[in-house]
Amino acid sequence: MMIEFQKLSGIYKITNTTNGKIYIGHSINMTMRWYIHLDNLMKGQHPNCKLQEDFNRYGVDAFSFSVLEFVIGKEELIKKEQDYLNGLDFSTNYNI
Numbered sequence: 001m002m003i004e005f006q007k008l009s010g011i012y013k014i015t016n017t018t019n020g021k022i023y024i025g026h027s028i029n030m031t032m033r034w035y036i037h038l039d040n041l042m043k044g045q046h047p048n049c050k051l052q053e054d055f056n057r058y059g060v061d062a063f064s065f066s067v068l069e070f071v072i073g074k075e076e077l078i079k080k081e082q083d084y085l086n087g088l089d090f091s092t093n094y095n096i
Contacts, residue, residue, distance in 0.1 A: 007031075010070040011080050014094070016054055018062040023051055023094035026081040028074070034065045051094040 007029040014023040014037065027033035040046040041055040041063075055063065068084065071077050085095060 008067070008070065009072055009077065011068040011077070011084055013066050013068050014051070015064045015066065016058060016062055016094075017064055018058045019054070021054065021093050022088075023048065024068070024081060024084045024088065026071070026077040028077070030067060037065075048094055048096060050096065054094075 008031060009028045010030055011024065011026050012030050012033065014025070014034075016022070025033065037046070038060070041052060042060070044052065044056070046052040046055070069080060071080050088095060090096070
């Protein structure tokens with residue numbers, strides 16, 4: 001039996017469970033986006049240097065992925081992500 005993942009659209013959070021830092025993102029396919037993040041991090045090629053540095057330091061087991069909100073529509077995705085980002089202190093989190 002083959003399991004097919006649905007494309008889940010929404011806002012997600014990557015959390016460093018060691019130091020509490022987070023990264024907020026959005027995607028029309030959050031499952032695939034998480035795999036892309038992991039692939040880039042494991043290859044040492046993630047475009048977010050702060051996230052990559054801590055991934056190198058703490059390892060894969062120190063990071064978790066969670067869905068903050070399911071959202072439909074590209075414009076709504078961007079608006080909702082910005083709402084979450086507006087509440088962040090960028091000096092202590094991974095978003096740049």
